Amino acid sequence: MANNETDIKIVAFLCNWCTFTAADLAGTSRLKYAPNIRIVKVMCSSRIEPVFILKVLLDGADGVFIGGCAPGDCHYSKGNFYARRKVALAKTLAKSAGLDSERIRLSWIPASEGPRFAHVVNEFTAHIKELGDNPARREVYI
Amino acid sequence: MIKGIWVEGPVKKGVLDFLNGLLAEKKIKAVLMPAKNKGGDSYAWFLMGKDRLLESADPVPPVMTTQGANVVSYLTKKGPVWEKTAVLLRPCEYRAVIELAKIKQVDLTNLVLISFDCPGAYPLEKYVNGDPEELDESFEVCLGGVVELDGPRNVCAICHRFTGTGADIEIGLMGGEGKGFWLVPGSKQGEELLDGAVGSESDNIDVREKAISDRTIARETKRNNTLDSFQETVMGPENLLNTLSACINCHNCSRVCPICFCRECYFDSKALSSEADNMLQRAQRKSGLRLPPDLLLFHLGRMSHMSVSCVSCGACEDACPANVPVSMLFALAGRNTQAVFDYEPGRRLDEAIPHTVFKFEELKDFETPYIKEYSKV
Ligand code: SF4
Numbered sequence: 045m046a047n048n049e050t051d052i053k054i055v056a057f058l059c060n061w062c063t064f065t066a067a068d069l070a071g072t073s074r075l076k077y078a079p080n081i082r083i084v085k086v087m088c089s090s091r092i093e094p095v096f097i098l099k100v101l102l103d104g105a106d107g108v109f110i111g112g113c114a115p116g117d118c119h120y121s122k123g124n125f126y127a128r129r130k131v132a133l134a135k136t137l138a139k140s141a142g143l144d145s146e147r148i149r150l151s152w153i154p155a156s157e158g159p160r161f162a163h164v165v166n167e168f169t170a171h172i173k174e175l176g177d178n179p180a181r182r183e184v185y186i
Numbered sequence: 187m188i189k190g191i192w193v194e195g196p197v198k199k200g201v202l203d204f205l206n207g208l209l210a211e212k213k214i215k216a217v218l219m220p221a222k223n224k225g226g227d228s229y230a231w232f233l234m235g236k237d238r239l240l241e242s243a244d245p246v247p248p249v250m251t252t253q254g255a256n257v258v259s260y261l262t263k264k265g266p267v268w269e270k271t272a273v274l275l276r277p278c279e280y281r282a283v284i285e286l287a288k289i290k291q292v293d294l295t296n297l298v299l300i301s302f303d304c305p306g307a308y309p310l311e312k313y314v315n316g317d318p319e320e321l322d323e324s325f326e327v328c329l330g331g332v333v334e335l336d337g338p339r340n341v342c343a344i345c346h347r348f349t350g351t352g353a354d355i356e357i358g359l360m361g362g363e364g365k366g367f368w369l370v371p372g373s374k375q376g377e378e379l380l381d382g383a384v385g386s387e388s389d390n391i392d393v394r395e396k397a398i399s400d401r402t403i404a405r406e407t408k409r410n411n412t413l414d415s416f417q418e419t420v421m422g423p424e425n426l427l428n429t430l431s432a433c434i435n436c437h438n439c440s441r442v443c444p445i446c447f448c449r450e451c452y453f454d455s456k457a458l459s460s461e462a463d464n465m466l467q468r469a470q471r472k473s474g475l476r477l478p479p480d481l482l483l484f485h486l487g488r489m490s491h492m493s494v495s496c497v498s499c500g501a502c503e504d505a506c507p508a509n510v511p512v513s514m515l516f517a518l519a520g521r522n523t524q525a526v527f528d529y530e531p532g533r534r535l536d537e538a539i540p541h542t543v544f545k546f547e548e549l550k551d552f553e554t555p556y557i558k559e560y561s562k563v
């Protein structure tokens with residue numbers, strides 16, 4: 045199944061205070077970015093459990109993007125440090141199971157950086173496009 | 187601290203005499219340990235109080251029935267025990283107790299933790315369906331640490347943490363060749379209890395240390411090699427699904443796991459259930475959906491919750507009706523996740539569980555660093 049650009053699906057978990065606000069800013073500034081991401085807003089990046097990431101991948105999304113405040117800037121002061129540990133766990137387990145851990149990305153995008161949000165989304169989408177279809181999408185026995 | 191007391195004579199009887207002595211002198215009020223059950227074909231845990239242990243008490247049973255940490259957790263669920271209580275644990279059970287104490291599922295107040303050099307255990311099924319007398323006999327032979335147990339559980343065969351390091355008292359069997367054992371204190375409390383124990387101040391304990399270090403080296407190699415080749419056979423969703431294909435979704439493995447302490451498991455909750463319509467859509471998208479769904483998610487999800495604390499006790503595999511090598515999968519996952527955080531479950535009480543702490547500078551390989559990315563824009 046060849047991938048055309050709109051086929052790619054990326055689920056993005058964005059923290060309310062920074063990356064989601066940056067996404068909002070990118071929107072209101074009318075910046076163009078790849079239309080493949082579906083955003084799930086969470087109050088803090090530390091709300092994201094490894095299970096969320098793994099479920100998204102096992103259900104067939106091609107990429108998972110996690111966005112939080114830059115280290116030191118977390119609205120709840122240290123949530124993003126816990127988030128980093130959880131993402132490390134998810135990536136390690138994905139790798140142990142032979143799922144492509146490259147499909148998981150953690151980035152820090154401050155609220156005021158709309159252009160950067162657009163840039164990162166484009167870059168990640170291009171990267172996922174290179175990786176191709178997530179084979180789990182068609183796996184019946186999963 | 188004294189290095190240890192050498193007690194000459196039959197091992198099991200010697201240990202029971204020591205514990206009976208502590209009870210008689212009122213240094214402890216109760217002992218929690220396994221004993222043969224009524225039918226004589228398996229073991230169960232008993233809290234033994236009055237003034238003597240049960241006749242059928244066995245400090246080193248050949249099988250692990252209920253994981254000891256679950257029993258200790260049950261005992262202290264509503265608060266600490268009021269009087270000094272000794273608990274006899276396999277090393278993996280001891281380490282699970284420490285993990286549970288960190289997350290306040292066990293209250294260590296007034297508990298004296300005693301562990302021993304573990305020869306391994308038989309698969310529960312093999313013991314229950316086999317000839318207990320015969321198996322008991324061949325197990326006894328292995329107590330001295332010279333002979334390796336024949337046909338132990340998978341995880342026991344590759345266990346590299348087979349001593350109760352850290353316990354208040356260790357019962358040293360390795361190197362004793364079955365002629366006796368050492369009582370080794372591991373804490374102030376342990377030392378006080380050993381004061382006055384029958385036996386001789388040990389001058390031969392280096393025999394044990396040597397035997398332990400030899401076996402540790404051999405086992406570490408064996409563990410790594412076995413897990414490496416196991417990884418090859420299960421790596422990739424395809425292979426992993428083959429390995430798990432017999433799984434019947436009973437969740438026994440998590441129910442018996444000491445580390446899976448949650449009263450309501452996320453994977454049994456409504457959080458993952460969806461409308462029939464949703465499942466139908468998923469089925470149509472890939473021309474078929476296995477039900478109940480999320481088989482792989484259950485196992486990977488459980489790994490994400492607790493594999494850093496997995497003590498490789500094998501309780502899960504003993505409980506699996508479908509012969510899934512669950513404990514090997516978790517040993518493998520645990521090896522990988524524990525390495526990320528440089529964590530060893532049960533090593534020390536003051537070593538926090540990785541989910542609960544962080545360092546400012548760490549895990550750079552798992553994030554896209556802010557600075558680097560910034561320069562690109
Ligand atoms: S996952 Fe299995 S081996 Fe690991 S602690 Fe739980 S029951 Fe023991």
Ligand code: SF4
Nearest residue numbers: 433434436437439506
């Ligand atoms: S005990 Fe075995 S069959 Fe039951 S859920 Fe666990 S792996 Fe599957």
